[in-house]
Amino acid sequence: MSHPAVVSVQSRECSPELLERLSGSTLFPERPAGAAIVSVVRRGGGSLFYVAAPAMVDADEQVEYFLGLLPEEHEGQLKALRDRVEVGSLDDRSSRWLSTKLLDGTNPAAGELRERIHAFVARERAAGADVRLDCFEPSANLEELAASLGMPANQADASVIPLGTKASGRRIFLDAGVPVVAGTDEFHSVDELAGGITDLVEAGHRKLVLKLSSTEFGAGMGNALLDLGATDLPADREGVRAAVAAALPTADLVDPKLTWAQYAAMITTSGVVAERWVEGDEVRSPSFQGRIAEDGTVTAVSVHDQVLGGAGLTYVGSCFPADAAYRSEALRHGLAVGARLVANGVRRGDYGVDFLAVREGSRWQVLGCELNLRATGTKHGFTMATALLDTVPDPDGDLVVGGSPRVYEASDGIADPSLVGVRPSALIDAVRSSPLHYDPVTRTGVVLHLLSALPTYGKFGAICIGRDRGECERMMRGLRELALALGNR
CATH class of the missing domain: 3.40.50 (Rossmann fold)
Incomplete structure (x- = not known):
């Protein structure tokens, strides 16, 4: 063999x-x-x-x-x-x-x-x-x-990369029967964008998210938030369009190192879509990871709840598994999107679907948000957890070891200025000698990654595997305290 x-x-x-x-x-x-x-x-x-x-x-x-x-x-x-x-x-x-x-x-x-x-x-x-x-x-x-x-x-073949744009993702969601957030077509000028946003405003939407459409922008770094709630809008359409155009330069860009002028210039090459900002009693962002085989078979790999920063627009980590309240719906929609990708010529590869799960009262609604025609930031943590635990999710999407459930929390952004200069070997030694270190007997504990970012950037990543969410949260807090103590020596 x-x-x-x-x-x-x-x-x-x-x-x-x-x-x-x-x-x-x-x-x-x-x-x-x-x-x-x-x-x-x-x-x-x-x-x-x-x-x-x-x-x-x-x-x-x-x-x-x-x-x-x-x-x-x-x-x-x-x-x-x-x-x-x-x-x-x-x-x-x-x-x-x-x-x-x-x-x-x-x-x-x-x-x-x-x-x-x-x-x-x-x-x-x-x-x-x-x-x-x-x-x-x-x-x-x-x-x-x-x-x-x-x-x-x-x-997937490089020829199908355009299927991974924000605009293409919206079309594929609709073709797959996945409900989407109210939004616009893709535009390549600020003037066109103002017109599309005017349509959303006239439909009653005042708080919007702008998304550069190209696959070049990941982790929400091509997004901007435009809040027109306090803007005095005239009654006529042309007046609304002019007010929108005047307000666009005030949009709050996720990437703090960009100016509006630079963002506007990117619109001409990347394209941009606008969507209503989703609000409810509670809003979460489950993320589906799927895999397409050479024969066109589509497999569900995992569903995580994303941990988002930057006004809920930037990916910083994930929790596995996603909440059972909406996990099965995310699985069903994720598989439907994979089938549409196959119908559009994708022959193999990873893909991810980011959803918005919105709770109103006791009811959750799952909306298609973004399509990623690639692996996602959840993959390395999932691969590590399933390899260490020597298991894969059951049909309900849970990890079970010897009849006992396992969950985990993963982060790529554990950071503090005091950690600049710390060597990976020093953090490895500190974790190894602590109760946090992964224990192959209990199959719980902390595993580090992204360690080379420590000396220069003062940041690293980790996955905390536990029996329940509370245990994972305690591990993550303990790891941060351990790292800070090392950095402040």
Whole structure:
């Protein structure tokens, strides 16, 4: 029986300018490293070549930490496992995509790294391995790399990337029978946008969210909030349109490093949609993750509740599983969207659907919000949890181990200025020697990730696995206290 061998290139191919502005985002491709090590090497018995740029900080200590999350069967096994993990790094801290750095024909170091990848693939194939290229999202760059390695990437073809825009997502939701928030078509000028917003205002909507439509903008960083509630609007349409146009430059941009003039310029190339701001007795944001197989089969992978910051527009983490009050509806709608993607020519790959769950009284309504034709920020935490627990969700979307439920809370943004300068190895040692460290016997505890962001940005990520939500919250609080104590030494 063949063993798996994985080349992992987790390039997040959003706007390079956005990567430059978003703290520590050039290190996002490192987020799934631990999950890949546990799932491919520890559980899968395979080999892994993980590509990173910039280089992982304390790489050996990080790899050994992840390998050690599950106990060794005998002395010396850890060394054998370590030999099956190869980290290929480039010392490139620019905001270029990881795939661009890797395929840079002018950089001798990139050429040497490509040769190492080819050697890994040749060696593993000769040993009878099933070799795969694991990526975060569709990309022409990654298709070029895949062709050179003689294998497909595991995401959708680059030709279908336009299906992942905000405007396309709205159309696919409607085709799939998924209710959506009241909104506009896609516009490419501020003047057109003012006209579309006027239609929403005349329908009674005064609080709106603007969304740059292109797939280049993730984590809500292409969004802006426009509140016309206090604006004195005239009775005639042209007067309303003029008032909307005058108010647009006052929109509250999620990306604080952008000006309205810059945002307006992006509208011409990216396109923009406007939607009513959803309010109710309670509003949550469940996120569905699905997978499309080569034969067109659509599988539900998970449903999380997203943790949002920045006025509820920016992704900062997730909780698993999503609330049972609306989880089954999110699962049903997520699968329907996957079927529409297949009908539109998507042949394989991850996809995510972000919903809004709105409670009025005791009733929840689930609305389609955004479509992501790629993996999502929930994937690395889910992969780590299911690999450590050695289980997958049951038909209801729950994780159960030996008859006992497991839930988790994940964050990519545990941050404090005092953590700048802290080495990943120091935090690893502190967690290992604390009661928080993941225990493979109780199958609960804390697992770290995104550790290379610590020294420069004072931030890191973690997943807290517990028996219930309260236990996870206590772990996350304890981890923050532990990290702050380390940073304030």
